[in-house]
Amino acid sequence: MKAKLYRSVKDRKLGGVLGGLADYLNMDSxxxxxxxxxxxxxxxxxxxxxxxxxxxxxxxEGE
Structure with a gap:
């Protein structure tokens, strides 16, 4: 699990929230x-x- 939640820039469909949350929880987006x-x-x-x-x-992510 990552230390902080970010919106994903690479795995983005709408706002990047679910891509970032999936990365944070270490699961498939x-x-x-x-x-x-x-x-x-x-x-x-x-x-x-x-x-x-x-x-x-x-x-x-990156800000």
């Missing part, structure tokens, strides 16, 4: 994206707001 989508569709509506907030709070 595709698996984390699938879990995120299932949770979002499954009714955990706050997860979308959390993602948007993380885009503004979590710094880019």
């Amino acid at each position: 595709s698996l984390l994206r699938i879990i995120f989508i299932v949770a979002f569709i499954g009714g955990v509506g706050s997860i979308g707001w959390i993602y948007l907030i993380w885009i503004f709070i979590v710094p880019n």
